[in-house]
Amino acid sequence: MFGYSTLAILLAIGFIFGTVAEKKHLKELREKENLLKGILLSTSKKHSFLKDSQHSTLVTGHVVVALDYFKRFVASIVNLIGGRVFSFESLVDRGRREAIIRMKEDAHRNGFNSIVNVRIETSNIGGSAGKKGGMGAIEVMAYGTAVKHS
Amino acid sequence: MILTNLESVPGKSISTHFGLVSGSTIRAKHIGRDFMAGFKNILGGELKGYTELLNESRQEAVKRMIAQANSLGANAIINIRFSTSSITQGAAELYVYGTAVSVS
Numbered sequence: 001m002f003g004y005s006t007l008a009i010l011l012a013i014g015f016i017f018g019t020v021a022e023k024k025h026l027k028e029l030r031e032k033e034n035l036l037k038g039i040l041l042s043t044s045k046k047h048s049f050l051k052d053s054q055h056s057t058l059v060t061g062h063v064v065v066a067l068d069y070f071k072r073f074v075a076s077i078v079n080l081i082g083g084r085v086f087s088f089e090s091l092v093d094r095g096r097r098e099a100i101i102r103m104k105e106d107a108h109r110n111g112f113n114s115i116v117n118v119r120i121e122t123s124n125i126g127g128s129a130g131k132k133g134g135m136g137a138i139e140v141m142a143y144g145t146a147v148k149h150s
Numbered sequence: 151m152i153l154t155n156l157e158s159v160p161g162k163s164i165s166t167h168f169g170l171v172s173g174s175t176i177r178a179k180h181i182g183r184d185f186m187a188g189f190k191n192i193l194g195g196e197l198k199g200y201t202e203l204l205n206e207s208r209q210e211a212v213k214r215m216i217a218q219a220n221s222l223g224a225n226a227i228i229n230i231r232f233s234t235s236s237i238t239q240g241a242a243e244l245y246v247y248g249t250a251v252s253v254s
Contacts, residue, residue: 018194050160058153068194123234
């Protein structure tokens with residue numbers, strides 16, 4: 001009996017705080033993306049303007065994000081049936097956008113206006129969400145070479 | 151030291167290749183951070199403690215790579231790649247590698 005009520009409380013806390021935090025985060029992401037849209041991103045290595053640029057440096061951005069208790073519970077149920085795991089999709093999306101924003105901020109701080117050869121890497125650090133003790137935390141890292149071009 | 155993940159340094163030409171240089175660190179979680187992460191585990195969202203931890207460790211790995219390149223007499227590292235692997239529960243290896251060159 002005690003076990004079920006604890007589970008219900010944790011699910012409720014996870015659902016309420018998780019949803020509020022997600023909405024806030026998405027709003028922040030939109031604002032920051034708007035501010036930084038002047039910085040060009042490219043996954044290509046070859047650009048005609050690279051010949052003329054005198055300065056370039058490596059820029060990185062990373063973030064570790066985790067699922068809330070409710071979403072992890074939903075993910076473990078979807079795991080039984082199969083299908084799209086919506087709760088994970090939004091987490092990974094938020095993580096990637098945040099990492100890209102941090103990389104752009106790094107470039108912007110140092111006075112660069114474009115980033116070429118962008119690579120994005122995702123790795124699981126907290127163990128799988130379904131397993132005991134697993135947090136369902138992922139680390140997203142974005143990196144590239146910042147250059148100045150006119 | 152010029153760092154880039156392109157195959158050449160923009161606006162400069164490569165004069166000498168020194169070969170592969172790399173740096174790595176293996177970090178375990180700090181107990182205080184782990185405790186806070188336990189709370190965050192219920193609420194979800196960004197785990198700031200871990201972001202910082204991985205950031206510091208990655209800078210350490212880059213520093214080691216730069217030290218290696220310096221000892222070879224290089225002034226730039228090109229084609230840099232990062233890789234992360236979790237070795238055991240609670241420890242992660244951060245590895246960075248690239249090619250040391252001298253440019254002019």
